[in-house]
Amino acid sequence: MTEPMPPSASSAPDRTALNYTGLTALFINCTLKRSPEVSNTQGIIDLSARLMRAQGVTVDILRAVDHDIATGVYPDMTEHGWATDAWPGLFPKVQAADILVLAGPIWLGDNGSVTRRIVERLYAHSGEFNQKGQYLFYGKVGGAIITGNEDGVKHCTSNLLYSLQHIGYTIPPAADSGWIGEIGPGPSYLDPGSGGPQNEFTNRNTTFMTWNLMHLAALLKAAGGIPAYGNLRQNWDSGERFGFTANPEYR
Known part of the structure; x- marks a missing residue:
C-alpha cells in the first residue's frame, strides 16, 4: 500500500495567519555550569530563541545555576529555614511569560539536579490562581529541551512535559527537542566535530517545537486563555459540580 504524500509547500497555510508580536517567552537553562562556562544546552536554546525573536516574540533566557535558588516546594524558602x-x-519572569521552556542536561539517564529544583519551585505555585480564578499557569504554553551524551532524551522530556501540564501549562504537539551524541564519553553539542549543530533531527525538532509553541500561545492569547467553566477550584469547594454526577452504581 502506498503511503499518502504530505501536502506540498504551496498548499501549506499562510505562516502569517497568526500574530506572534506581543508574546513573551522564557527559557530556563538548567545547566550545571555557571556563567561564563560554555553550556551545550544553551546551543539549542539559542536556535529556538532566534526563531522566536524573528517572529516578534520577546525572549528572556535565565541560567538558573547563576542564582541562589533554594531547594524546596514553597514560593519563598526563607520562610522555611x-x-x-x-x-x-525571579518568579515574576515566569509569571509574565506566555511560553516557558525548561532546558537542561541528562545525568545518569535523568534530568539534572538544577532541572529538578526548578520543577519543584514551579510546583510551589501550583495552588495559586490567575485572574479568572483558575490555577496560575492556565493559558500558558510549555516545552522542553534536553542535551547530553547518554540515552534518555525522551524520558527526560516526558517527565518535564508531564510536570508542566500537571501544574496548568498547555503542551502543544511536538513540544520537545534534544541532542545526544555517541553514548558514553565523547564530544558535547557545541564541541568542534560533534555534529550537533548540523544534526537534521535536532534542527527539525527544534524548529517544529518552536513554531508549535508560538502557534498555541498565540491561539490561547487570542481566545483569552483556557475557558474557566469546569476548572475553578474555589467553585468546586463551594459545591459547584460543573455537570458532574456521582456514579449511581457506586455504593
Whole structure:
C-alpha cells in the first residue's frame, strides 16, 4: 500500500495567519555550569530563541545555576529555614511569560539536579490562581529541551512535559527537542566535530517545537486563555459540580 504524500509547500497555510508580536517567552537553562562556562544546552536554546525573536516574540533566557535558588516546594524558602532564596525575585519572569521552556542536561539517564529544583519551585505555585480564578499557569504554553551524551532524551522530556501540564501549562504537539551524541564519553553539542549543530533531527525538532509553541500561545492569547467553566477550584469547594454526577452504581 502506498503511503499518502504530505501536502506540498504551496498548499501549506499562510505562516502569517497568526500574530506572534506581543508574546513573551522564557527559557530556563538548567545547566550545571555557571556563567561564563560554555553550556551545550544553551546551543539549542539559542536556535529556538532566534526563531522566536524573528517572529516578534520577546525572549528572556535565565541560567538558573547563576542564582541562589533554594531547594524546596514553597514560593519563598526563607520562610522555611533558608537564609537566602533568589526564586521570589525571579518568579515574576515566569509569571509574565506566555511560553516557558525548561532546558537542561541528562545525568545518569535523568534530568539534572538544577532541572529538578526548578520543577519543584514551579510546583510551589501550583495552588495559586490567575485572574479568572483558575490555577496560575492556565493559558500558558510549555516545552522542553534536553542535551547530553547518554540515552534518555525522551524520558527526560516526558517527565518535564508531564510536570508542566500537571501544574496548568498547555503542551502543544511536538513540544520537545534534544541532542545526544555517541553514548558514553565523547564530544558535547557545541564541541568542534560533534555534529550537533548540523544534526537534521535536532534542527527539525527544534524548529517544529518552536513554531508549535508560538502557534498555541498565540491561539490561547487570542481566545483569552483556557475557558474557566469546569476548572475553578474555589467553585468546586463551594459545591459547584460543573455537570458532574456521582456514579449511581457506586455504593
